[in-house]
Every structure is written in structure tokens, then in C-alpha cells.
Amino acid sequence: MKPIDFRSDTVTRPTAGMRRAMLEADVGDDVYGEDPTVNWLEERVAGRLGLEAALFVPSGTQSNQIAMGLHCRPGDEVITEAGSHILQYEGGALSALWGVQPQPLPGENGLLSAEQVAEAVRAENIHAPRSRLLSLENTHNRSGGTVWPLERFREVVAAGRRAGLAVHLDGARLFNAQVATGTPAADWAKLTDTTSVCFSKGLGAPVGSALVGSAALIQEGRRLRKRLGGGMRQAGMLAAAALYALEHHVERLAEDHAHTRRLALGLAEMPGVKVNLARVETNILLVEFTRPSQEMVPRLAAQGLLVNATGPHSVRLVCHLDVSASDIDEALSRFRRTVES
Template identity: 75%
Template sequence: MKPIDFRSDTVTKPTPAMRRAIAEAEVGDDVYGEDPTVRRLEERVAERLGLEAAVFTPSGTQANQIAIGAYCRSGDEVLTEAGSHIIQYEGGAVPALWGVQPQPLPGQRGLLTPEQVTESVRPENIHAPRTRLLSLENTHNRGGGSVWPVERFRAVVEAARKAKLAVHLDGARLFNAEVAAGVPASAWAKLTDSTSVCFSKGLGAPVGSVLAGRKDVIYEARRLRKRLGGGMRQAGLLAAAALYALDNHVARLAEDHAHARRLAALLAEVPGVKVDAAQVETNMVFAEFSRPAMEMVDLLTKHGVLTNPAGGPRTLRLVTHLDVSAEDIDEAVARIRRAVA
């Protein structure tokens, strides 16, 4: 029985065409700035996001952490939504690496309001940390793959600007937002000081993210990337995969979104499963089962459906991606139906 893997869009494997692009990549030593394929990727991403410069990093976590290190000093504070990736999934890196205190704000499906930002900025006081940075996320993972409406995003950023905060966007799945909303990724990114995008999720590359931003931020980012061990040598092999994904795998994200909507609609018909199909905006489905989440993970694994727990104690997250077909969706639901019967 072939497993159907909904654990994450990070489980995708390079397509044959992407593997050819990797094999044929022109390379050099990127730490010396001599890898032409890496340079081309960085220039392409910066231009596409409407920002000045960019740097290639091994992972989205490193890209986010480099941004935090560029803006904040030990004892400073970063505002972010309580379920954000930088708090929940980056190994405690914010305080461990930088001595920076996160202030988690309760969002609505991961989204904040301008008022929350304004009210959360610390007044200058020797008893309080200095609020330096607002970090946002689009799409928002724990928010269910939710997309920031551009005008709401703009209003939140303007509130941060009035408080003299820098703004970073964790745009690991920003191209999912682009496709879902029908607006370019730059609509969000150009409002920020820096934005990270990930190529090893829905875009299907094996490794890599890019941090784009102001020139001064990216200059400092290169220093911090080296400090964190992220300087790579003939990295054009990896950048070639990202370039291929940028050219060939962005528009097809619409297929993943359609598959997620179908998955949600079919799961909603399964007795003992609760799904709010109206909240499926991109490639994530959050389903609540009648049994504890880890028990359901084990049960579904036995039926060849791989998932991860998320959110509530009985909730699983199912993520669609380029290695899950329309036929896989129907087969997975049939297996889930048998499992919960």
C-alpha cells in the first residue's frame, strides 16, 4: 500500500526536470560571492519581492533568525503572533541565539490588528525591554494556511512604522498567498524591511530559503549567516532547484489549494470528523477527530495516511503538495473513512 503523505509540503521530492537543472548548474564558491547561480537566484527573488537585495540560506528558520539578529540586540523584544513559526517551531532560537524576548500576541487565525501592535509596544522605561521588531507570517501555518488581506497587512505595518519598529515577514509560503489572493508576493514584501521565502515547501526544491530586504539588512545578514554556519560553497546546485521552482512550480500551487478544498469537503462528510471547509484558503486542512490526535496519527499511519497533530488535542493537520494527486485525495479519504469506522 502506497503511503499518502500529508505531514507537510516539505516532504516533496525533486521532479526529474528539477534534478536535471541541479545537475547542469553553473557553480562557484558562494562564500566568496562567486556562484553565478546563487547570485541569479538572489537577484530574481529580490526583484520579484520588490526589495533591494537578497541572500540564500539553507533553511527558513535560519533566514528568520538572521533577520531577528539583524534588527535586535540582547535584551530587546520582538512582537509576533502567539502561534508564529519563530516561537513554535524554531527551537527556542529567538532567546537562545540573540537574547531577545518574544512578546506573543493572540491573533485571529494568525492575523493581528493595528491596535494590537500599537498597544503592545513598550514605552521607554528602564524596567522594560525595548520593542524593536514586528515579525509577521504569511501564509500563517498554525492559522490554517491563512492569507493576510493586503490592506490589513498594510495597516498593521503602518502601526509598526509609527512605533519605529522594523518589520520582518516570514513568507515561507508567501507564494501560496500570491496564488490564493491573486496578487503578487511583492504586495506584502515591499511593505517590509525584510521577507523570507522558502523553496523546500510547496515549491518542491530539496533545500533552501532566501531572505530579501534593504541592502544594509542583507549586508548584515551575510555576516550573521556566516556566524550561524550557513555559508555554503558550490551552492548553485541548490539554487538551481530553487530557480527551477520559481519558474515552474508557483502557478501550480493552485492545484494544491484545489486538492485541499476537495479534501476538506470530503472529510466533512465522514462521521466523527469535523472540518470547517470555509477556512481552507491554501494547502492546509485542519480536521478534528473523536479520538486524541496522537492516537489518530498512529491509526491513520496503519491505513497508509501520514499526518501530524496540530492545534487542539484532537486536531490533525493535512497538507497538500505536488506529490499528492487528485486520485490520492479520494483514496486518502476512503482510507480515513475505514480507519474511523
């Protein structure tokens, strides 16, 4: 039985064309700034996001954490949504690396309001941390791939700016937001000081993210990347995969979104399964079962369906490059056998 892996869009494998691009990449020492493929990738990503410069890094976590180090000092505070990746999935790096305190705010499907941000900013007081950074996430992973409406994003950023906050966007799946809405990724990114994008999720590259911002910020980011062990030397082979992904895999994200919608519609018809179809926006699907998830995850695995639990009765399914239309049909058959048995 062929496994169908819905755990994450990080599980994709390089396509044949991507492997060829990696094999043929022109390389140099990137720590010296001499890898031509990395340099071209950084220039290309900065251009696509409407900011001055970019920095190629091994992971989205490192990209986000470099941004935290650029904008904050020990004792500062980051305002972010309670389910954000920087808070939930980065190993406590805010405090461990930078001595920074988060102020988590409850979001509406991962989204904040301008009023929430304005109220969260602390007045200057020696007893309190300084509010220094507003960090947002688009799409919002933990909320099921929610896309920030551009106007709401603009209003929230403006509220942060009025309070003197810097703004970072965790745009690990920003190109999913672009494809889902038709809004260019740059329209969100150019409102920020720094934006992170990931190549190893929906775009299907094996490794890599980029931090994008002003030339001055990115130059200092190189120092922090080195401090964190992110200098990758002949990284052009990895950058070539990211370039291939940008050229060939952005528009095809629409397929993942369509597969996710079809999966959601099929699951919603099954007994003992609950799906909020209004929440299905991109490639992430949150599903609730009447049975406990600790029971359902191994039962699904026995049918060759790999999923991650997100709560006592909920699991997350993520569609990606390695899940085909026929896989969706087969997956629905296996789900039906599991929930009806």
C-alpha cells in the same frame, strides 16, 4: 499500499526536471560571492519581491533568525502572533542566539490587528525591554494556512511603523498567498524591511530559503549567515533547484489548494470528523476528530496516511507537489475506512 504523506509540504522530492537543472548548474564558491547560479537566484528573488537584494540560506529558520539578528539587540523585544513559527518551531532561537524576548499576541486565525500592535509597544522605561521588531507570518502555518488580506497587513505594518518598529515577514509560504488571492508577493514584501521566502515547501525544492531586504541589510546578513554556519560554498546546485521551482512550481500551487479544498469537503461529510470549511484558504487543512489524535495518528498510519497531530483531537494535513488528484480520492477512501471502523 502506497503511503500518502500529508505531514508537510517539506516532504516533496525533486522532480525530474529539477534534478536535471541541479546536475547542469554552473557553480562557484558562494562564500566568495562567485557562484553564478546563486547570484542569479538572489537577483531574481529580490526582483520578484520588490526589494533590493537577497541572501540564499539553507533553511527558513536560518532566514528568519538572520532577520532577528539584523533588527534586534540583546534585551530587545519582538512583537509577534502567539502561534508564529519564530516562536513555536525554531528551537528557542530568539533567546538562545540573540538574547531577544518575544511578546506573543493572540491572533484571529493567526492575524493581528493594528490596535493590538499599537497597544503592545512599550513606552521607554529602564524596567522594560525595548520594542524593536514586528514579525508577521503569511501564510500562517499553525492557523491552517491563513492568508493576510493585503489591506489589513498594510494597517498592521503602519501601526508598527508609527511606533518605530522594524518589520519582518516570515513568508515561507508567501507564494501560496499570492496564488490564492492573485495579489503579487511583492505587494506584501515591499511593505517590510525584510521578508523570508522558502523554496523547500510548496515550491518543491529539496533545500533552501532566501532573506530579502535592502542592500545594506543583506550585506550584514551575509556576516550573520557566516556566523551561523550557513555559508554553503558550491551552492549553485541547490540554487538551481530553487530557480527551477520559481519558474515551474509557483502557479501550480493552485492544484494543491484545490486538492486541499476537495479533501476538506470529503472529510466534512464523515462521521466523527469536523472541518471548518471557511478556514480552508491554501494548502493546509486542520481537522478535528471525536477520537483523540494520539489514537487517530497511528490508526491513519496503518492505512498509509501520514499526518501530524496539532492538539488533543486535531491533526494537520498539507497538500503538496507529491499528492495527486487520485491520491486525494484514495485518501478519502482510507479516511472513511478509518473513522467508520
